[in-house]
Amino acid sequence: MNRTFLHGSHEILGAKFVNFSGWEMPIHYGSQINEHNCVRNDLGIFDVSHMNIFDFEGTEAQKFLRYVLTNDVGKVENSCALYSVITNEKGGIIDDLIVYKFNNENFRVVSNCSTFENVKAFFEHNIKRFDCELIHQSNLGILAIQGPKSETSIESMLGLDLSGCKGFSFIVKNSLFISRTGYTGEDGFEIIGEFEELKKIWDLCISKNISPIGLGARDTLRVEAGMNLNGTDMTIENNPFESNLGWVVDFNDIERDFIAKKKLAEIKKTNQLKLVGVLLKEKGILRGGQKIIKGNIEGEITSGTFSPFMKKSIGLARVPIDVDGSADVLIRNKPLNVKILSLPFVRKGKIMI
DSSP: OBOOTTHHHHHHTTOEEEEETTEEEEEESSOHHHHHHHHHHTOEEEEOTTSEEEEEESTTHHHHHHHHOSSOGGGOOTTEEEEEEEEOTTOOEEEEEEEEEEETTEEEEEEOGGGHHHHHHHHHHHGGGSSOEEEEOTTEEEEEEESTTHHHHHHHHHTOOOTTOOTTBEEEETTEEEESOOSSSSSEEEEEEEHHHHHHHHHHHHHTTOEEOOHHHHHHHHHHTTOOOBTTTBOTTOOGGGGTOGGGOOOOOTTOOOTTHHHHHHHHHHOOEEEEEEEEOSSSOOOTTOEEEETTEEEEEEEEEEETTTTEEEEEEEEETTOOSEEEEEETTEEEEEEEEOSOSEETTEEOO
16 A cells, blocks of 8 residues: 555544555545535645656657647646646546646646556657656655635745746745645645655644645535546546536647547537536435436436535536436435536635536
8 A cells, every 4th residue: 555755644643544546545634524614714735645746858848748638738838737638549538637837848747646557658658759758756745735825824834925826827946846726626736845845844734733634525625616536527438528628628729639639529529428516406415326317318426425615415427418407316216306507616715506
């Protein structure tokens, strides 16, 4: 079982651990709901060092990434980030990721831990014909500090001015890489650095009573924010257009070739599914795998949970493209009414529905 460099700290803080894709990770430190609300209303810190960091260096680094990503890094300025997916030749999603652009010859990509072998093999296979080097940064960790008070707290603790670090941009300060990105729907930052430096930041945050946040609250936060989880809301069997991710497939530059470009253009025209939000109107809890029924049409809950912020049961569901309004969900073979909604449910402390 893999462990992050902060495992001992998690134990001291009383974390309950779970196996997450081969990593022993804290699911909570006592109360998942309290941790969730800390991030929505105040501030929390996550250890997300189980995720993977790849650096790309070389004269054709941008050319390579313009080919392997569905989104176009060519439109991104230096010190900015871009969300994208990578697909196989059939348009099936291998992973979603964030790419950070230092300049045309230097990039960083952060991808999910559960897809490491597939993502690494994908990059290694496709990079061969480009003048570009792939470096897996296994010696670096990642902390996420998220919540409406994240900017002022980090500035105070680290003596930084983050006012110029806008959403989906980053700065490099000494040995720390600090990006204004996250997976919670709140303002926040992700900090990449050497284990020793991150341990000092973690300990400083804990000493200032900033709540540590486990994977349980990370999941309920991202569902409220309408964000996909790879392996749950999207898999290799799903394409971006049926996963609420059509916006990360950029066809604007007709000269740019990228993997599955022609296939994805065909899928865009013929796609018959969509990923939506669902709100349960009756008592019960939505869970992944439950069936959505509307007449003779069926869909399925991909992620379901109780929303601590909304105090309602919500979920993500893949349904036929013409399903909207209301439908039924089967919970223990009993049909209960749900409302079909556009995502997200919550963004920056506001209910969006």
